[in-house]
Amino acid sequence: MLARMTSLSILAAAVLAVAGTGPAVAEYPDKPITMVVGYAAGGGTDISARSLAPYIERYLGGGARILVENRPGAGGEIGFAAVSDAAPDGYTIGFVNTPNFLTIPIERKTRYKVEQFDLLANIVDDPGAFSVHADGPIKTLADLVAYAKANPNTVSVGTTGVGSDDHIAMLIFQKQTGTKLVHVPFPGAAAGRTALLGKHIMVGCMNIGEAMQYSQGQPLRTIGVMADKRWSLAPDVPTFAEQGLPITLSSLRGIAAPVGLPPAIRAKLVKAILDAARDPAFQAAAAQTFQPLRILDSAEYTAVLKQMDGDFRELWKTTPWSR
Amino acid sequence: MDILDNLVLGLTVALSLQNLALCFIGALVGTLIGVLPGLGPTATVAMLLPITFYLPPVGALIMLAGIFYGSQYGGSTTAILVNIPGESSSVVSCLDGHAMAMDGRAGSALAIAALASLFAGVVTTFVIAIAGPALAGVALMFGPAEYVALMVLGLVSATVLTHGSLTKGIAMVVLGILLGNVGTDVNSGQIRYAFGFPQLYDGIDFVPLAMGLFGLTEIVANLEQTQGRGVIASVINRLWPSREDARAAAPAAVRGTVLGILLGVLPGGGSTLASFAAYTLEKRVSSTPEKFGRGAVQGLAAPEAANNAAAQAGFIPMLSLGIPPNAIMALMIGAMTLHGIQPGPLVMTGQPELFWGMIVSMLIGNIILVVLNLPLIGLWVRLLKVPYDLLFPAILVFCCIGTYTLRSSTFDVAMMALFGVVGYVFRKLECEPAPLLLGFVLGPMLEENLQRALLLSQGDLAVFVTRPISGGLLAATVILLVLVLLPTVKRGRSEAFRE
Amino acid sequence: MAIRLRSGRDLTAGLVFMAVGGTALWMSSDWPMGTLASMDAGYFPAIVSSLLMLLGAGVAIPALRFDGPPVESFAMRPLLLVTATVVVFAVLLKYAGLVLTIAVMTLLASFAASERRRLLVTLVLGLGLAALCVGLFVFGLGLPIPIWPRW
Numbered sequence: 001m002l003a004r005m006t007s008l009s010i011l012a013a014a015v016l017a018v019a020g021t022g023p024a025v026a027e028y029p030d031k032p033i034t035m036v037v038g039y040a041a042g043g044g045t046d047i048s049a050r051s052l053a054p055y056i057e058r059y060l061g062g063g064a065r066i067l068v069e070n071r072p073g074a075g076g077e078i079g080f081a082a083v084s085d086a087a088p089d090g091y092t093i094g095f096v097n098t099p100n101f102l103t104i105p106i107e108r109k110t111r112y113k114v115e116q117f118d119l120l121a122n123i124v125d126d127p128g129a130f131s132v133h134a135d136g137p138i139k140t141l142a143d144l145v146a147y148a149k150a151n152p153n154t155v156s157v158g159t160t161g162v163g164s165d166d167h168i169a170m171l172i173f174q175k176q177t178g179t180k181l182v183h184v185p186f187p188g189a190a191a192g193r194t195a196l197l198g199k200h201i202m203v204g205c206m207n208i209g210e211a212m213q214y215s216q217g218q219p220l221r222t223i224g225v226m227a228d229k230r231w232s233l234a235p236d237v238p239t240f241a242e243q244g245l246p247i248t249l250s251s252l253r254g255i256a257a258p259v260g261l262p263p264a265i266r267a268k269l270v271k272a273i274l275d276a277a278r279d280p281a282f283q284a285a286a287a288q289t290f291q292p293l294r295i296l297d298s299a300e301y302t303a304v305l306k307q308m309d310g311d312f313r314e315l316w317k318t319t320p321w322s323r
Numbered sequence: 324m325d326i327l328d329n330l331v332l333g334l335t336v337a338l339s340l341q342n343l344a345l346c347f348i349g350a351l352v353g354t355l356i357g358v359l360p361g362l363g364p365t366a367t368v369a370m371l372l373p374i375t376f377y378l379p380p381v382g383a384l385i386m387l388a389g390i391f392y393g394s395q396y397g398g399s400t401t402a403i404l405v406n407i408p409g410e411s412s413s414v415v416s417c418l419d420g421h422a423m424a425m426d427g428r429a430g431s432a433l434a435i436a437a438l439a440s441l442f443a444g445v446v447t448t449f450v451i452a453i454a455g456p457a458l459a460g461v462a463l464m465f466g467p468a469e470y471v472a473l474m475v476l477g478l479v480s481a482t483v484l485t486h487g488s489l490t491k492g493i494a495m496v497v498l499g500i501l502l503g504n505v506g507t508d509v510n511s512g513q514i515r516y517a518f519g520f521p522q523l524y525d526g527i528d529f530v531p532l533a534m535g536l537f538g539l540t541e542i543v544a545n546l547e548q549t550q551g552r553g554v555i556a557s558v559i560n561r562l563w564p565s566r567e568d569a570r571a572a573a574p575a576a577v578r579g580t581v582l583g584i585l586l587g588v589l590p591g592g593g594s595t596l597a598s599f600a601a602y603t604l605e606k607r608v609s610s611t612p613e614k615f616g617r618g619a620v621q622g623l624a625a626p627e628a629a630n631n632a633a634a635q636a637g638f639i640p641m642l643s644l645g646i647p648p649n650a651i652m653a654l655m656i657g658a659m660t661l662h663g664i665q666p667g668p669l670v671m672t673g674q675p676e677l678f679w680g681m682i683v684s685m686l687i688g689n690i691i692l693v694v695l696n697l698p699l700i701g702l703w704v705r706l707l708k709v710p711y712d713l714l715f716p717a718i719l720v721f722c723c724i725g726t727y728t729l730r731s732s733t734f735d736v737a738m739m740a741l742f743g744v745v746g747y748v749f750r751k752l753e754c755e756p757a758p759l760l761l762g763f764v765l766g767p768m769l770e771e772n773l774q775r776a777l778l779l780s781q782g783d784l785a786v787f788v789t790r791p792i793s794g795g796l797l798a799a800t801v802i803l804l805v806l807v808l809l810p811t812v813k814r815g816r817s818e819a820f821r822e
Numbered sequence: 823m824a825i826r827l828r829s830g831r832d833l834t835a836g837l838v839f840m841a842v843g844g845t846a847l848w849m850s851s852d853w854p855m856g857t858l859a860s861m862d863a864g865y866f867p868a869i870v871s872s873l874l875m876l877l878g879a880g881v882a883i884p885a886l887r888f889d890g891p892p893v894e895s896f897a898m899r900p901l902l903l904v905t906a907t908v909v910v911f912a913v914l915l916k917y918a919g920l921v922l923t924i925a926v927m928t929l930l931a932s933f934a935a936s937e938r939r940r941l942l943v944t945l946v947l948g949l950g951l952a953a954l955c956v957g958l959f960v961f962g963l964g965l966p967i968p969i970w971p972r973w
Contacts, residue, residue: 031966040653050657068657071525074512078525085521108512111524156779162511184778187509187771194646200466200779214645216669288663359958488832494839494877497870501846504867513853513863516846543904546934547897712935716928717951719904723911723927724920724955728965733912740908747901751894752835770866782859 028090028265032065035255036094038079039160040072040188044210044291045095048124048253051285055276060268072187075161076100077110084112088260090269093120098252102309103163106316114309118261121273122254122301124286125294126207127227128169128247129237133199134219141224141243144203148179156182156201158192163321165251166205169226171321172247189214196220207251208234212290226250233290252294252308254301270298326452329679336680337687342385345378346684349386350691353393358400360407360534360718360725380662381677384655385684388638391651392444392685395594395634396692399436399627404429404703405718407538411529411595411764412630414757415602417537418484419615419622426618429707431564433700435620436627437693439576443628444689446580447587447635451682456671458588458636459643465589467776468786472796473589474769477596479800480603481758483807484616492758495749499762500769502527509771522734531726531735532763535742536749536756538722542715543747549711564620572624575605579625583632588640593648594633595764599757601629607806635685642670642678829890836882843874903934919970920960924952 035053039045046068053066071079076097086092096117104110132138138147148155159166162185174181184201186192189210196204197218204211204220211222212234224240225231226249240247255273257266276282277295286293296304315321336342378386398409403420416436423432450458465473478500482492505516506526517523564572579601586597605621606612615622637648645666647653656666664674671678706714726735746756780786788794850871856862907930914923928948932939959965 046657047660050660070653072509074507074509077512078507081524104512110512111514153781182778182781184775185510190646194463194644195466197644198463198466213665214667216665216667218667285663289660289665488881490877490880491832491835494835494874494881497874497877498839498842501842501867501870501874504870508863510861511854511863515853515863515867516849539904539908543897543900546900546904712932712939713947715934716907716931716947719907719931720911720924720927720951720955723908724959724965724967727911727915728959728967731966733915736908736912736915740905740912743908744901744905747896748838751896752831752838754835766870773866774861777859777861780859782857784858 028268029060029062029064031091032067033090034086034092035066035068036079036082036092037068037070038072038076038082038095038097038100040070040190044124044126044189044207044213044251045097045253046070047213047289048286048291049095051289051291052123052273052276052282055279055282056272059272059275059279075104075163075185077104077112080104080117081111083256084116084258086258088118088258088262090257090261090265093255093257093269095253096256097165098305098308099165099168099249099312100161100163102305103168103312103316103321106312107163107321114305116259117256118259118266118298119301119305120255120257120266120270120298121277122252122294122296122304123273123277124209124253124291125250126209126253126292127225127231127250128165128205129208129211129222129225130173131196131204131206131211131215131220131222132202133196134221135199136202136221138202139221139223140238141240141245144223145177145179148177148181152180153182155179155203156184157203157205158184158186158195158201159205160189160192161185161187165207165249168315168321169247169249170205171319172249173245175319176245176247193220208237209290209292231292233287233292252301252304254296329675330452330683332675333679333681333683336381336676337385337684342382342680342684343687345382345386346389346688347691349389350393350396350688350695353390353395354397354400354692354695356390357394357397357409359397360401360405360409360538360722380659380664381680383658383662384677384681385688387651387655387658388681388685389688389691391655392631392634392688393692395630396437396440396696399440400433400696400703403432403436403623404707405538406541407718407722408533408760409530411533411760412598412634414533414537414595414760415484415598415626416623416630418602418757419617419619420627421541422616422618423620423623424707428568428618429704430700431568431620432623433703434697435564435568435572435624437696437700439572439579439624439628440631441689441693442576443580443583443632444635445686447584447632448682448686448689450584451636451639452679455639455682456643458584458639461585461588462640462644462646464792466790467772467779468790468793469796470589470772471769471776472787472793472800473596474765474772476796476800476803477599477765478758478762478769480803481599481761483603483606483803484599484757485755487753487755489807491754495754495756495759496762499759499764500766502532502759503763503766504770509767510774520734522732526767527738527763528726528729528735529760529764530729531739532742533760534722534726535739536746536759538718539739539743540746540750540756542718543743544750545711545715568620571620575601575621575625576628578604578608579628580632582625583629584636586629587633587636587648589648593637594630595761597629597633598626599761601625631689638681638685642666642681829885829888830892831894832885832890833882834893836878836880836885839878839881840875841878843871843876843878846871847875900934903930907931907934916968917972919968919972920956921949921952921969922971924948924955 035049037046037049049068053068057064057066071082080101083094138144157170189206192204193214195201208225208231222237224243225237226240226247228248230239398413399416402408402413402416403424406417406421408414408417420432478496481496482489485492505523507514507524514524582601583597587593602622605625606615637652640646640648641652647656659666723736726739729735776786850864850867853864854862855864907927910927911923925948928944932944956969960967960969
């Protein structure tokens with residue numbers, strides 16, 4: 001009798017326990033998920049987010065909805081902080097971009113800490129590149145160096161902000177070539193590209209994917225990519241190394257959530273993201289919008305970022321990129 | 324005739340049953356959203372983006388565009404009827420539009436706003452068809468120095484809006500710029516003037532500011548003037564514009580359209596600047612400038628034409644250069660990207676059915692809007708006959724909900740209450756809020772471009788004068804200032820003599 | 823010689839501008855200025871707030887010399903009640919839900935009108951408005967607004 005009571009109550013407790021956790025996962029997501037992008041609409045990260053979101057929705061199933069929210073400014077800090085400030089309930093995720101995500105906390109006090117983020121998966125690895133207006137005389141990096149040496153402090157370089165990969169690339173370039181350039185930060189690659197098209201700046205330092213997207217039919221010339229080898233979608237663009245400048249720098253774009261997600265929700269979300277990124281339809285869409293993919297799971301992604309963080313801290317000691 | 328061929332292609336696309344239906348839905352949803360105070364098209368388009376994924380690209384863009392201009396249209400209705408500007412480009416419509424409504428000419432005001440918008444929309448469509456790509460080049464000619472000059476001109480011209488003292492008008496513009504500084508500095512990440520409120524890190528939103536300064540202040544003033552009984556408008560004498568009104572409005576709408584197209588091509592603040600500039604121009608060319616702010620038809624027709632023309636002209640840089648002039652068009656670029664279309668010069672040649680289909684759909688959309696809205700005028704006007712003590716709680720509730728839903732923030736609602744008090748104090752001090760709002764909208768852009776221009780010139784202030792466009796704009800600013808100051812100086816002297 | 827107050831309204835307006843400008847200038851001194859060629863966070867606010875102070879002086883000083891109207895009295899009753907109605911929404915919504923909030927708002931707003939209608943009319947108005955808003959915003963537009971109180 002007593003035993004039966006006990007087993008009944010255990011059963012009841014088990015049912016309650018399942019009922020307690022079960023619906024939370026089964027129902028997730030029962031409202032729209034916000035995906036924060038720290039850059040303006042129309043930029044590279046925005047396009048990654050908007051092209052991937054429908055596939056994540058599909059793999060989450062149950063009519064899940066993801067709203068992409070642009071929170072541009074301060075090199076991405078405003079968007080990152082929006083993610084770190086959010087409740088870890090799986091309803092706020094966001095794109096984090098290296099190196100900004102890692103470099104901004106090195107150079108100044110920020111509203112987020114890298115440890116506040118649970119890195120879910122990496123999607124894109126977009127190497128940096130230099131582009132110029134096609135009407136100009138500059139055709140190679142050597143031309144640019146020669147021009148910059150003859151005219152110090154006149155070559156204006158548009159980047160996506162202080163401490164962005166573009167900015168750091170520019171600083172490494174200056175150091176290696178002994179030139180002095182003028183740094184002009186923009187709130188996003190699209191604004192910088194417009195200034196380049198209007199010849200208000202001389203060099204646009206943006207990622208190769210962004211440069212290729214924008215150069216369709218536009219008078220832009222990309223003169224070098226900061227990768228180990230040429231990109232398959234832009235085989236005509238030589239690497240920096242080929243032109244005698246050993247610079248490799250890229251922007252990783254991955255998805256993170258505030259740390260402390262309920263494990264079941266986290267597992268469901270991570271699986272949906274990875275399945276979405278590996279979906280052939282998404283991969284085709286990514287190629288069409290010039291996104292160089294590099295899919296990493298949470299552990300790999302975290303390890304890569306840890307390594308990069310160390311590298312940037314070393315670099316900061318020799319070449320601080322902020323005043 | 325290339326253009327004719329293109330327009331015919333556009334017509335066949337836009338007149339397909341599905342696209343016609345999408346255009347209608349867009350215009351309808353847009354009008355509804357625009358009429359409800361505070362519900363912005365940006366939020367709506369963002370909510371609808373995922374749905375558009377399942378539509379063909381042309382249809383999706385036609386619907387999003389419909390929401391965009393539909394909401395602009397609906398926003399004017401609210402501005403005229405209850406003095407609440409839903410977005411920055413309808414601030415000016417409040418001035419004379421609401422004055423007309425108070426004067427018993429609400430029907431006339433709504434009809435004139437509708438017809439001026441329609442006229443501007445039709446003209447702009449043809450201008451885009453004929454000169455779109457050429458106009459796109461104008462956007463590229465504007466570098467940081469040119470933007471600074473343009474904004475200085477815009478801000479100075481805003482002071483012409485005021486009845487009273489010029490100094491007060493400029494001070495309000497400057498105060499607006501200062502309010503625009505609240506939040507995180509885009510360049511350095513420094514948080515400014517947030518007083519420790521994280522809700523202010525992203526800056527003050529336009530909606531609580533505008534609804535507080537205009538809407539709430541208006542309600543308090545109405546209750547005050549009528550000792551709380553609040554009969555809002557005098558007897559409504561007619562629903563349609565009189566012949567004199569129509570005659571006065573027509574040339575104003577033409578001038579407004581021209582200004583709107585020119586300024587609308589420039590990304591950033593184009594339609595706001597256009598509506599303010601159009602108002603300023605009308606007040607300057609008018610033989611009866613003292614009527615402005617007290618129900619001058621020109622003061623409504625010109626900015627309404629201008630903001631509609633500018634909204635549509637904004638599609639030129641978006642489609643041909645991939646430059647989004649505002650947040651809504653940035654979202655539309657997102658929608659195009661989702662469909663694998665990269666906005667740029669190739670859209671026009673590579674996707675002619677998309678480009679021309681969308682252009683022609685704007686024409687159709689504008690006609691749909693007028694057909695949809697003219698019959699509604701009678702209904703809207705009747706709304707003003709509702710006793711004010713029953714109407715104003717409803718307006719208050721709508722304002723609160725609109726502001727709250729912007730970002731699900733009750734903090735924004737509290738901000739609106741604060742700005743309501745501030746607006747009332749300013750009203751008592753005879754400081755007008757419209758210039759403040761323009762300063763608020765343009766201030767951040769002014770700072771960004773000023774920093775950039777001086778970075779490029781290495782701190783040499785001469786760039787603003789030596790570059791032809793920027794020099795020309797600054798010269799225009801000086802001329803305008805002199806024109807405005809001359810009568811003031813004279814008046815000042817005569818007052819001094821009287822003393 | 824005592825300064826005679828000539829235009830109370832403009833003097834007050836000028837002083838308000840000067841006070842806001844002064845506070846803003848003082849706050850901006852915390853942030854790095856940078857140089858003209860490379861402006862930092864403090865540069866632009868410093869220029870703008872200084873300009874506001876100057877303009878404030880430009881409004882206030884003539885007010886000492888020329889006659890002008892005084893500050894009109896404030897209609898405290900509608901001002902306070904309208905503001906309070908909005909604040910009620912800000913404070914109550916997340917706990918009380920939309921329906922109850924709107925009912926309280928309409929009740930409070932009814933005091934702003936000098937000739938009050940009967941309580942019944944006000945209540946009917948409030949409930950009608952609440953029904954309309956729930957239908958339009960929550961069901962129609964699908965906005966995430968709580969409808970009922972959360973205890």
